[in-house]
Amino acid sequence: xxxxxxxxxxxxxxxxxxxxxxxxxxxxxxxxxxxxxxxxxxxxxxxxxxxxxxxxxxxxxxxxxxxxxxxxxxxxxxxxxxxxxxxxxxxxxxxxxxxxxxxxxxxxxxxxxxxxxxxxxxxxxxxxxxxxxxxxxxxxxxxxxxxxxxxxxxxxxxxxxxxxxxxxxxxxxxxxxxxxxxxxxxxxxxxxxxxxxxxxxxxxxxxxxxxxxxxxxxxxxxxxxxxxxxxxxxxxxxxxxxxxxxxxxxxxxxxxxxxxxxxxxxxxxxxxxxx
Amino acid sequence: xxxxxxxxxxxxxxxxxxxxxxxxxxxxxxxxxxxxxxxxxxxxxxxxxxxxxxxxxxxxxxxxxxxxxxxxxxxxxxxxxxxxxxxxxxxxxxxxxxxxxxxxxxxxxxxxxxxxxxxxxxxxxxxxxxxxxxxxxxxxxxxxxxxxxxxxxxxxxxxxxxxxxxxxxxxxxxxxxxxxxxxxxxxxxxxxxxxxxxxxxxxxxxxxxxxxxxxxxxxxxxxxxxxxxxxxxxxxxxxxxxxxxxxxxxxxxxxxxxxxxxxxxxxxxxxxxxxxxxxxxxxxxxxxxxxxxxxxxxxxxx
Numbered sequence: 001x002x003x004x005x006x007x008x009x010x011x012x013x014x015x016x017x018x019x020x021x022x023x024x025x026x027x028x029x030x031x032x033x034x035x036x037x038x039x040x041x042x043x044x045x046x047x048x049x050x051x052x053x054x055x056x057x058x059x060x061x062x063x064x065x066x067x068x069x070x071x072x073x074x075x076x077x078x079x080x081x082x083x084x085x086x087x088x089x090x091x092x093x094x095x096x097x098x099x100x101x102x103x104x105x106x107x108x109x110x111x112x113x114x115x116x117x118x119x120x121x122x123x124x125x126x127x128x129x130x131x132x133x134x135x136x137x138x139x140x141x142x143x144x145x146x147x148x149x150x151x152x153x154x155x156x157x158x159x160x161x162x163x164x165x166x167x168x169x170x171x172x173x174x175x176x177x178x179x180x181x182x183x184x185x186x187x188x189x190x191x192x193x194x195x196x197x198x199x200x201x202x203x204x205x206x207x208x209x210x211x212x213x214x215x216x217x218x219x220x221x222x223x224x225x226x227x228x229x230x231x232x233x234x235x236x237x238x239x240x241x242x243x244x245x246x247x248x249x250x251x252x253x254x255x256x257x258x259x260x261x262x263x264x265x266x267x268x269x270x271x272x273x274x275x
Numbered sequence: 276x277x278x279x280x281x282x283x284x285x286x287x288x289x290x291x292x293x294x295x296x297x298x299x300x301x302x303x304x305x306x307x308x309x310x311x312x313x314x315x316x317x318x319x320x321x322x323x324x325x326x327x328x329x330x331x332x333x334x335x336x337x338x339x340x341x342x343x344x345x346x347x348x349x350x351x352x353x354x355x356x357x358x359x360x361x362x363x364x365x366x367x368x369x370x371x372x373x374x375x376x377x378x379x380x381x382x383x384x385x386x387x388x389x390x391x392x393x394x395x396x397x398x399x400x401x402x403x404x405x406x407x408x409x410x411x412x413x414x415x416x417x418x419x420x421x422x423x424x425x426x427x428x429x430x431x432x433x434x435x436x437x438x439x440x441x442x443x444x445x446x447x448x449x450x451x452x453x454x455x456x457x458x459x460x461x462x463x464x465x466x467x468x469x470x471x472x473x474x475x476x477x478x479x480x481x482x483x484x485x486x487x488x489x490x491x492x493x494x495x496x497x498x499x500x501x502x503x504x505x506x507x508x509x510x511x512x513x514x515x516x517x518x519x520x521x522x523x524x525x526x527x528x529x530x531x532x533x534x535x536x537x538x539x540x541x542x543x544x545x546x547x548x549x550x551x552x553x554x555x556x557x558x559x560x561x562x563x564x565x566x567x568x569x570x571x572x573x574x575x576x577x
Contacts, residue, residue, distance in 0.1 A: 006382070044419075251400050
């Protein structure tokens with residue numbers, strides 16, 4: 001049985017070779033980031049031999065803008081994650097457990113929302129925030145993401161899977177609807193909260209198109225948009241090494257979070273795609 | 276309602292107004308966001324698509340003129356073609372490589388876990404970091420590809436400014452970025468294949484290819500269809516890679532529909548025209564999903 005499921009050696013070799021190909025571009029960027037810019041200008045092959053330097057990272061630390069972008073990304077991603085968890089949990093409980101007029105139809109409408117791609121609504125969103133003169137604000141960066149139907153879908157499924165007997169027992173004890181939700185059912189949904197929270201955080205952190213058109217002021221850039229802005233001046237950039245240090249600086253937080261929460265992230269991404 | 280049910284009725288009339296509507300309070304915050312940030316923008320977009328509009332508002336009602344213009348605009352038609360070409364380059368590769376990785380790495384060994392982590396890691400990077408990495412690999416002036424080419428005595432190739440090679444280079448970048456998703460979807464499906472099927476095959480001394488084609492692939496065919504649909508929908512939305520790596524060039528050879536929408540809207544400020552193009556993309560995505568669903572649901576069970 002186990003021998004049968006062990007893959008043939010040739011396949012293993014091929015997969016290991018592919019894994020090396022996955023890592024090589026990242027390692028290339030990593031070593032370039034430790035090289036002096038003038039040395040790279042002469043010949044990037046010099047990346048393979050010492051001397052190496054931390055100068056590019058010191059330059060990033062010295063330049064305040066990247067830190068502003070990092071803070072913006074942290075604020076926007078955390079706010080969106082908190083917001084999505086709150087509205088999705090409330091709505092998920094409502095749709096799964098409560099009776100109110102129009103419940104079924106409203107839920108079907110929300111499910112249809114899953115099929116609406118960002119491109120179909122982004123112009124309208126931009127118009128709305130223009131009319132309110134609210135571009136270049138945290139509100140504009142966060143609020144559109146809160147309308148994502150996936151969270152409601154996920155939480156509704158999760159609340160439905162919790163046995164109704166739990167609610168009924170609490171109701172006999174005289175607990176209110178909100179108390180049942182807050183004290184008894186919500187703690188049971190923590191695995192789903194983790195999945196949805198991590199998924200939303202990455203979605204927000206890596207979002208590109210919306211912050212690109214809404215946050216046009218350099219002070220309001222998220223890290224993702226800021227890194228794009230430095231790329232536009234690729235040729236006149238401060239130097240390859242500096243650019244690469246920025247790439248490492250921008251990529252490392254997500255990679256570290258990924259390594260810590262790997263199990264949840266894989267589950268969240270697969271779950272979001274499979275709905 | 277039964278007439279004799281007086282007690283139940285009086286109880287309902289006492290608590291009903293509150294009880295009937297209190298549930299709505301739980302879903303109200305989301306429904307407000309849903310209406311304001313999804314339905315309203317959708318309607319605004321549909322309406323704008325029948326107007327000539329710029330930064331300062333609607334200039335004229337033009338009916339379906341924007342749509343007619345789109346289908347005689349060579350740049351838009353090229354963008355549609357490019358988008359299909361990009362889907363053709365990426366979706367089969369992502370599906371097949373993702374499946375192959377899942378088949379090889381579907382076991383409990385430590386090394387498989389490490390390799391799975393490696394193949395998924397790039398998925399968590401943002402598009403701007405991914406394109407920065409790959410531009411540094413692909414630029415002819417000192418990129419990794421050029422350094423390697425020189426090692427073999429070859430002239431460096433300017434992938435991103437070559438009209439034939441630019442799109443495959445963007446496709447390669449995208450496959451590198453996105454291979455983790457199909458792999459984990461296939462891994463999840465392989466976990467569901469009943470073990471006794473394999474045990475029976477082992478008793479029969481079935482060969483590896485026979486097990487693959489007679490047991491494994493039929494058992495996960497729904498997932499294969501699902502992965503193809505998901506990837507078509509995802510890759511139809513190509514934007515950041517093309518915008519950042521080539522800007523749609525050279526000679527429009529890498530301009531996808533979404534980049535066309537972005538430039539019509541936010542570079543030329545033809546919002547009505549951009550909105551019409553967005554509706555066409557919406558329809559393309561919807562048709563792709565429905566066609567694929569139809570094809571996959573028609574297949575006879577093995």
